[in-house]
Amino acid sequence: MTDASPPAPRQLLRFRESVMETPSVRTFRFDPPGGGFQWQAGQNLVMTIPGLEDPRGPTRPFTISSSPTEEGVVAVSTLIRDSPFKRHLAGMAPGDTVENEAIEGEFVLEPGRPAVMLAGGIGVTPFRSMLRFAVDTRLEKPLVLVYSSKTPEDIVFRSELENFSRRNHAIRVIHTITRPEEAKEPWEGRRGRIDSELIREAMRGVRHPLVYVAGPPGFVSEARRLIDEDLHISKEDLRTDEFEGY
Template identity: 40%
Template sequence: MSAYDTKIEGREMIVEGTMAFHFEKPPGFSFKPGQAMDVVLVDPPATDPQSARHAFSIVSAPFEEHLSITTRMRDSAFKRALKSLAIGSPIRIEGPFGSLTLHNNRARPAVFIAGGIGITPFMSILRQATQDGLAQRLVLIYSNRRPEDAAFLAELQALEQRNHHFRLVATMTQMEQSSRPWTGAVGKIDEALLKRVISELPTPICYLAGPPAMVEDMHRVLNLAGVDDDIRTEEFYGY
């Protein structure tokens, strides 16, 4: 796996508890939308080697000038160190790797099913597809607790307006705890929702990303909805 030295260009809180980090894209680094990379601290404060690196899906698209990751800011030595880095600090990236990438048969629609921060690999795919004007039907079913927790929700709504081949189906599971208005779907992704979406699509290929328990449950629900093959997933890089 190739290693590249680069530096941190910026960071921002995008929704409650979720941060984006932006890195300078090293010369020669290329990747496919949906792939991941290791972010390696150059001078880690902890002695545990495992706390010096972390794998993340690349949330930026290949056409963009920078590299970005987005992560829930759980309390870990790595994330504390990453958050504390000064802008311009050196950092190393290794990769890319992963195969959760869009299939080549443009006649077959893609259905992306994401829970929470599992949206990250699909953001790269959707950004690039919109930039390229890709004539392929793409549907994102995106579940969050509240709009306050839904990373990239406004951008996804804007992408849906720009890209007539893309449909967003967002649902919230804990709206009783939200202070924001929401006129979209509520409740968990269930068999009825999947059947309603998939029945409109000819032989779609489904992609899953999110917490392991959610991915396992979505496999089961997809099977109940009549999808028993062409379900693609891999270990999610984002926590």
């Protein structure tokens, strides 16, 4: 017996439309491939643009920002930068296709458990999927999202997140803004980076939560340091998702 099982066939994702979430983040919606497409809230796909010439190659992992409960759509939300990969994405016309090589990741919602979710910037994508799932399936365990953005204008899914907490009272969203001086709109809310005090506040009244952290590697390592040094959360209760490439 060998373990040389053939690689899973690549699946075609047909581009449908895109929407600007913020001046720099765009959501791309695709039709799911025929033959079934299953994932858990929080997982990522592995997107390839065949034939693309890009110094970093034609493949990027992206969290699926839609929820498995949103039938008939697969969405990814990404920071638009000037790489050939992102230029290609931004220039797609409806009907164009990209390939999905795999669904990956253990950064998934455990529906039976309360959770505290720490998001840095574009790291909010898995939490949009998880919270939408919690709304659609009427989960009742507390879910607290602490979301750090540079300015209010950079808050991705802002009105959807508000809507989620209105529709499901187990969901609470706490925003913090790290560069209020660059904001175009006045910001009366919380300022500064996520620190131990804010995480403690988010955890208050939430019994034995899973703690999720997602964002650029610098954000994840800083959150992990706070959690290790100041908060007594065991490794089994911590899940992290590093968005390498930022």
